[in-house]
Amino acid sequence: xxxxxxxxxxxxxxxxxxxxxxxxxxxxxxxxxxxxxxxxxxxxxxxxxxxxxxxxxxxxxxxxxxxxxxxxxxxxxxxxxxxxxxxxxxxxxxxxxxxxxxxxxxxxxxxxxxxxxxxxxxxxxxxxxxxxxxxxxxxxxxxxxxxxxxxxxxxxxxxxxxxxxxxxxxxxxxxxxxxxxxxxxxxxxxxxxxxxxxxxxxxxxxxxxxxxxxxxxxxxxxxxxxxxxxxxxx
Numbered sequence: 001x002x003x004x005x006x007x008x009x010x011x012x013x014x015x016x017x018x019x020x021x022x023x024x025x026x027x028x029x030x031x032x033x034x035x036x037x038x039x040x041x042x043x044x045x046x047x048x049x050x051x052x053x054x055x056x057x058x059x060x061x062x063x064x065x066x067x068x069x070x071x072x073x074x075x076x077x078x079x080x081x082x083x084x085x086x087x088x089x090x091x092x093x094x095x096x097x098x099x100x101x102x103x104x105x106x107x108x109x110x111x112x113x114x115x116x117x118x119x120x121x122x123x124x125x126x127x128x129x130x131x132x133x134x135x136x137x138x139x140x141x142x143x144x145x146x147x148x149x150x151x152x153x154x155x156x157x158x159x160x161x162x163x164x165x166x167x168x169x170x171x172x173x174x175x176x177x178x179x180x181x182x183x184x185x186x187x188x189x190x191x192x193x194x195x196x197x198x199x200x201x202x203x204x205x206x207x208x209x210x211x212x213x214x215x216x217x218x219x220x221x222x223x224x225x226x227x228x229x230x231x232x233x234x
Contacts (some may be wrong), residue, residue: 046121057110058217064103071096086184162209
């Protein structure tokens, strides 16, 4: 008889999580298929959806870039604080942090949306290659698919790299806001001054990554808006 091992006993919440995650993925996948079918039925193909979502993600990165620079400027201005109500300063910085967090969430959502439609498009394109009766056309379409996937790979890598730099910057912003909230005195200003160089470097790295990602997005959109880069049915 096997012995009972309590370490292998799953709680109801753990079982629920293990069952819930695949269910969520299935529901999301099913909803996406219905969505794509609906928009394609009125003449908007995955290629058009991809272009629109890349442009949305690009615009979101641009907005986030401006917001993070604005937040850094507000933090920097605090080092020149020469009197007044620190409560007011805290509220201003808290607003900047909240705006930055909201922009960060929008960036993630829009990059996820780009990836969703791109994966659906490439899967469909790959499956449709077998429908060609002309071998030369099939080979040309397969080559175009590989080129488009390569360009997309560069784009999504740049976007995810920019996204990965947002969390650490937000974490530093949050630390400063919380420290100011808990220490509304001159010591909080001194601490911020000590951290400002690191904050500036982190934001500069984030903005640089965002600008590179924005450039990749513009290149990708130009590629798709040129001669038809994707299959007519895609």
